[in-house]
Amino acid sequence: MSVSTIIEIFQDILDVKKGTVSLKTASSDIDQWDSVATVNIIVALEEEFRIKFKLEDIQTLETVQDFVDLVQAHKK
Secondary structure, three states: OOHHHHHHHHHHHHOOOOOOOOOOOEHHHOOOOOHHHHHHHHHHHHHHHOOOOOHHHHOOOOEHHHHHHHHHHHHO
């Protein structure tokens, strides 16, 4: 699992410049990060890492770090 891959997924889906997204980035930091973008990010992460999130897993995600932690937890 690569943190840089997750950050690239965020940058691609949110259509922002490289370097815009960091582990501390929250949805409130980027205008393009809305509910539709969140769903697209979740789907992309599930496909990239061949995992499936449960609804309760994704309800509290706020930062990129939260997504990284969730992917790591599912990859164990």
